[in-house]
Amino acid sequence: MCGIVGYIGEDNCVPIILTGLKRLEYRGYDSAGIGMLVNDKCYIQKSVGKVAVLEEILEAGAVSSSIGIGHTRWATHGGPSSENAHPHFNEDRSISLIHNGIIENYSVLKKELLAEGYQFVSETDTEVIVHLIDKFVKKGNSLFRATRKALAEVEGAYGLCVISNKEPDKIVVARKGSPLVIGIGNGANFVASDVTPLIEHTSKVIYLDDNEVAEVYKDKIRTKTITDEEIIKEIQEVKMNLDEISKGGYKHFMLKEIMEQPESIRNSMRGRFLYEFGTARLGGLRTVQDRIANSKRIIISACGTSWHAGLVGEYMLEQFTGIPVEVEYASEFRYRNPIVDKNDTMIFISQSGETADTLAAMLEAKRRGALVLGLVNGVGSSIARESDAGVYIHAGPEIGVASTKAFTSQLVVLALITLLIGRKKHMSQIDGQKIIDEMQTIPDKVEEILKLNEQIEKIAEEFVDAKNFLYLGRGYNFPVALEGALKLKEISYIHAEGYPAAEMKHGPIALIDENMPAIFLAPKDSVYDKIISNIEEVKARKGKIIAIASVRDNTIDSLVDYTIKIPDTIRMLMPILNVIPLQLLAYHIAVKKGLDVDQPRNLAKSVTVE
Numbered sequence: 001m002c003g004i005v006g007y008i009g010e011d012n013c014v015p016i017i018l019t020g021l022k023r024l025e026y027r028g029y030d031s032a033g034i035g036m037l038v039n040d041k042c043y044i045q046k047s048v049g050k051v052a053v054l055e056e057i058l059e060a061g062a063v064s065s066s067i068g069i070g071h072t073r074w075a076t077h078g079g080p081s082s083e084n085a086h087p088h089f090n091e092d093r094s095i096s097l098i099h100n101g102i103i104e105n106y107s108v109l110k111k112e113l114l115a116e117g118y119q120f121v122s123e124t125d126t127e128v129i130v131h132l133i134d135k136f137v138k139k140g141n142s143l144f145r146a147t148r149k150a151l152a153e154v155e156g157a158y159g160l161c162v163i164s165n166k167e168p169d170k171i172v173v174a175r176k177g178s179p180l181v182i183g184i185g186n187g188a189n190f191v192a193s194d195v196t197p198l199i200e201h202t203s204k205v206i207y208l209d210d211n212e213v214a215e216v217y218k219d220k221i222r223t224k225t226i227t228d229e230e231i232i233k234e235i236q237e238v239k240m241n242l243d244e245i246s247k248g249g250y251k252h253f254m255l256k257e258i259m260e261q262p263e264s265i266r267n268s269m270r271g272r273f274l275y276e277f278g279t280a281r282l283g284g285l286r287t288v289q290d291r292i293a294n295s296k297r298i299i300i301s302a303c304g305t306s307w308h309a310g311l312v313g314e315y316m317l318e319q320f321t322g323i324p325v326e327v328e329y330a331s332e333f334r335y336r337n338p339i340v341d342k343n344d345t346m347i348f349i350s351q352s353g354e355t356a357d358t359l360a361a362m363l364e365a366k367r368r369g370a371l372v373l374g375l376v377n378g379v380g381s382s383i384a385r386e387s388d389a390g391v392y393i394h395a396g397p398e399i400g401v402a403s404t405k406a407f408t409s410q411l412v413v414l415a416l417i418t419l420l421i422g423r424k425k426h427m428s429q430i431d432g433q434k435i436i437d438e439m440q441t442i443p444d445k446v447e448e449i450l451k452l453n454e455q456i457e458k459i460a461e462e463f464v465d466a467k468n469f470l471y472l473g474r475g476y477n478f479p480v481a482l483e484g485a486l487k488l489k490e491i492s493y494i495h496a497e498g499y500p501a502a503e504m505k506h507g508p509i510a511l512i513d514e515n516m517p518a519i520f521l522a523p524k525d526s527v528y529d530k531i532i533s534n535i536e537e538v539k540a541r542k543g544k545i546i547a548i549a550s551v552r553d554n555t556i557d558s559l560v561d562y563t564i565k566i567p568d569t570i571r572m573l574m575p576i577l578n579v580i581p582l583q584l585l586a587y588h589i590a591v592k593k594g595l596d597v598d599q600p601r602n603l604a605k606s607v608t609v610e
């Protein structure tokens, strides 16, 4: 949520910040702003819309500076407007500040500050921090100390950067609940809300932890806790290259990421099979695997697409480990009084590793004594660092707001965990080896499905004007139906519902008429005949039907309007194959509607607010 980039060094910060903000636009894109020190004054420029709008304004003004901070916003408090865009500033504009997160006690603080004579120009929660800092600076504190004192009064989450024309040699940054990374350059330093804007400048980074504040000079960094303790931070090496975060010739990141899936799936599996023993090798779980196998219960918690992966995980783990599994929205888990203890294992799934609800649910489960595992893509992310143990999915950076390759990699890793724990329970070596054999065929099968891109694009043409869609599947394919519907909603703004196919007759069937397309996930499995009956029910009501079916199925074509034929696999791996045509269909419908696929309205890639 919201992107942050800052630079201090010898060069002009403007192009560095603008390029960085563009890389971060997936975190929010309703307004943007930059603050820098020009001729001993804080220069601030903001604009509504994407970073490109800000860029035009800056190019026209031709300002430059060797210290600056930039922000791309996803609105929480106060709509997208130039007043509400960051940076925010104090009355004499000597201090400017950008912030990612939410200040929960802002109305109390605002009341106090108003009573002290402070004036507010925006509707944001952020503005209270800049006035609080101003108050402490006026009492004689340095910017570094004033920021720490201000943050001691603040409740909520923040990743923030502050500059002041009175101390032009530093950027002060802080973190609690929202990520903040410092990039270490040569005679220059960088700050950002994640590593993507940093990697073209440096591979050396420092991840701030919660309650830490740093003073970043061009040639040194000093870090303290909010409570004034000096700390030495470890410098880490980031292994990511520019190709991984560029479109590589594709029109959209989403299409690139869909097409990358044979490779991302391979990467998620690489080196993780122990074929001889019919099991998986997951280094991150080595010390806890017996505890997982002995848990009374496994609870999977996540948000959005990652929650759908969790639902598939429930089917896999229950089928092969015999351990009862529950799946819960992280946002619900954290706000009830969950009965969780040391006998439970909780798996938190998150692409970004930064989703606020998932992180908070994980910390709550940890507090209650459960073993907490992180299944994340974001290397070095908060969930990865706070969990007891975990597994990286290794899907590579995912930039498109609608998650695609992360989902299939999450499923691969859930299958690996199922293998590992299943083998410690009742799964035989031969059964484990059969699963491994089948998993190894998945990347090639995905490749086969991706060849259907043109066929799917043609089908999409027929449905550009549809107002509603129904996605239906059973068993392992029910979560896929939910995920297919979510993909369509997110990027095409068409209302879509996923449903267990058999539940259709208990409600959604009332919606079916000749204008209602229904997508059936109809593989040749044990419930195939039942799915065919559900197809007949829709057909009898003149609904338009698209079926995702097996290449072996020669009878379904005569029953439905469109078929997309895909290779077979074992039940537990079917979701990985079945979701691919649904990703492509959603993508092509949205493109044909002329919509911004990579940055759909109102959404953000990484939701670091509640």
Ligand code: G6P
Pocket (backbone or CB within 6 Å): 303, 304, 305, 306, 349, 350, 351, 352, 353, 354, 355, 358, 401, 402, 403, 603, 604, 605, 606, 607
């Ligand atoms: C946002 C994104 C979704 C994502 C969800 C969970 O809503 O738009 O695509 O599935 O957050 O994100 P996470 O990073 O925790 O998987």
